Amino acid sequence: MSLKYPEIDPVALAVGPLQIRWYALAYLAGFLLGWVYALRLAGLKNREDNVPLGKNDIDDFLSWAVLGVILGGRIGYILFYQLGSYWENPAEILRVWHGGMSFHGGAAGVILAMLLFAWKRRLPVLDLADIVCCCVPIGLFFGRIANFINGELFGRPGSVPWTFVFPQGGPEPRHPSQLYEAGLEGLILGLLLFGLAHVKFFREKPGVLSGVFLTGYAVSRIIVEFFREPDPQLGFILGVATMGQLLCAPMILGGLYLLARPRLLKKS
Secondary structure: OOOOOOOOEEEEEOOEEEEEHHHHHHHHHHHHHHHHHHHHHHHHHHOOOOOOOOOHHHHHHHHHHHHHHHHHHHHHHHHHHHHHHHHOHHHHHHHHHHHOOHHHHHHHHHHHHHHHHHHHOOOOHHHHHHHHHHHHHHHHHHHHHHHHHHOOEOOOOOOOOEEOOOOOOOOEEOOHHHHHHHHHHHHHEEEEEEEHHOOOOOOOOEEEEEEEHHHHHHHHHHHOOOOOOOOOOOOOOOOOOHHHHHHHHHHHHHHHHHHHHHHHHHHH
């Protein structure tokens, strides 16, 4: 027994040859809503915590974040998931409309963008990172919903009553792993960070919110990967873990360091 897959058209709007897809709208919603929320958080830090992060800084960083996500996400997907294929057909690298983005690559791109932007503006990089990390779950939520609409990144076969028969997943009912990720990485993690970000005690410890995001995302992704179908070109790495799980390991280490950092600084 399974639920009927809704089969929503991946194209949200078509005007002549121009097609606007739900996936593109998910990115747009993530950036715009994240930008609005970042302005609010920057205002709190500036007004209540005396951190020199202003509206102009957030406005200017938006374009840096967009480039970091898109370039990092594309390069990460090529390196982590499809290096052999793109090596044989390098022209495909530029055809981003064919899909192929990596969250971990996008995260690396944004981290690099934050380091460069903070260095250029002489801003506290961990305070900027805390704001950005609180906004990321918004984009993750909409992005995973778009993955579900596209019928991609579906889960492994399952017998629970909320499985779906995905058009590209064969006749077996499968876990809606995209919705699991939207719930864990997007909704729950986002609400947790929202609550912590509005408590001055946590805002006054730069890097703690970033640590919560890194560990929270990594743990959520590792859990969901047990229900998600492994990438067919990779399968299980060493027969044990998926690429997504392996890429989450350094996120956990980095997150735990940021969470422990205030105590480590006190001891020193």
